[in-house]
Amino acid sequence: MGLLTDELRVRIGERRVYTAPEEFGAAAGRYFGLAIGDTNPLYSDLEYARAQGLAGVTAPPTLICETNQYANIxxxxxxxxxxxxxLELPGTRTVRGGNSYEFFRRIRPEDVITATWEIADMTEKRTGSGTEMLIVASRASYTNQHGELLATNEETIIFVALGGNS
Known part of the structure; x- marks a missing residue:
């Protein structure tokens, strides 16, 4: 097999850190809820959120995992x-292998989010028909300005060789 080169192998353990330039804000949760069709009043009604034991409004849990919306990339x-x-792998197509999330605390409007991504592993495999694949596993942790862990995300990206058997 040849998709996992030495050039790629040395990237295992590589990290990227993105810190939001501002507080998360109440509007972000409200708008994301509307965009995904989730009208839960926890995202828009301060009194309702407080009646549920929260300090204030919050956001749909998966919003924190959308790093692009706050990381200013x-x-x-x-x-x-x-x-x-x-990662550039000529002669391959990229397939999203999925995500696995774990949430520890709801986002608050005053939170300043930092996402820390790391390439956890790269593994070469073959499909049932013999086509080469490179499976890249990465993980992210999301913390606030106090270092509190808010969520984690494990992501799998699969690079599949084009043209069948290699």
Missing amino acids: APDPEGYAGHTWG
């Missing part, structure tokens, strides 16, 4: 303004 050549590893 410049768009790449294709216009994507989010976290990527910039």
